[in-house]
Amino acid sequence: MHSVSLHAIPDIPEIKPGDELPKILGDAIEACGLSLKDGDVLTSAHKIFSKAEGRIVNLTTVTPSQDAKRYGEELNKDPRKVEVILQESRRVVRHFKRPTQHEGTIICEHKLGFISANAAVDESNSGQDQTLILLPEDPDTSARHMQAALSKRFNVRIGFAITDTFGRPWRLGQVNVAVGLSGIPATIKEQGNTDAHGRVLNVTEPAFADELAAASGLVISKAGQTPVVLFRGLSWNFTESSAQNLIRSQKEDMFR
Template identity: 60%
Template sequence: MSLSVTLTALPGVPDIQDGDNLSAIFADCLSKADLALRDGDILCVAQKVFSKAEGCIIPLASVTPSPEALRYGEELNKDPRKVEVVLRESARVVRSFKRPDQNEGTMICEHRLGFISANAAVDQSNFGEEDAAMVLPKDPDASCARLRRDLAERFDARIGVVMTDTFGRPWRLGQVNVAIGLSKVPATIREQGNLDAWGRPLEVTEPAFADEIAAATGLVVRKNGRTPAVLLRGLDWQPTDSRGADILRKKQEDMFR
């Protein structure tokens, strides 16, 4: 059982460009920081790093809005080209709204990967390009798996990798980092059948392990700090064949659908 966990924001990560070798870059940053990955370490990396390396940036000049995008754009005072990107990334629009005090409205969407988020996680901030939109990697789990395999081989260590993104939460203010891609890290830890401290059986307890890890990285990362990777050490976990989708609630259990 873990009684102490350390979180270290990895220093010296350069601006990532399309086609960059993330494994080589992170290995170099770890070495320069006199850090070597050990068995049980978990590396959390922001989604933007993967998206930039995989060329997931769309110049808005290349986008032709559909009639649906034009309609949403007018209703929400949003650039219809960005709306078009959002629609292409979405399985459905859950809800759209614009409060009187807002300059630009919001689209709550079910992303093609199953996540529910604002604007289907399409972003225009913190990646250094004007008049462009960034989308999520095509397969976050595969991206995590490639990075984990390379780093595990480089450092001869049993490690895990989590891809994080920043989401809002229904009925709560503010945003937290959540897990959208996993490699070997459990999505949840099933406690059903175990006993609590008073000997009573646990029936529904299932900590969201991957999201707990992702949220914790926000304590040492700042949006303007250029520290998109965090090393967590001291956690008690066992490698598992996991996917980011494993943390999504089944649609038949969704009481608000």
């Protein structure tokens, strides 16, 4: 019987700008009695990368634009936060505030192409009041550096994914999705294969990286300081990859 194991890596310290993240993660893996094997995959919440890379904004340094003030008034949001969201965005896709909401919602296309609430700008686990955390400038590059460093330290070939928490159209709640990849495929193309009854598959293409990201949410928590998860027992082929390959082309957008 095929099985996959998930291990949340404990005791990862609070990360500060400039921290040597590969050493911190490698030390944490060894400290809990684990090592890495060929074929392992690690996922990590983006915030430890964002903190290490200094992707933190202090709201006291932000001057809101007129657009930010307008959205802030309509949505009951701090216009300084809105200004940061706009700076991280290519465009505002939708914005709305329902009567039952204390604070409205602004859906944006991030500069990296991801569609999400607040352009992935977040206040949780920022480490101090009046601060916001942004996505890494280039999550794929961040993932590649980490994958290379850990592969060298443990003398193995592994995959690495950086994740963030997104909502889904027409579904409640949030799940983790991949925003940066190294080594692991974004999707697995099943087109041309057959199902259990011999029927040819024409469109089946599991979002492998997002499946991993979502599964990591089963063993981590916002308050647990366990942002890194080790997967063992997966079947995958090492490949040059990018989370950009998970973004659907705008010409295929059926809701515009």
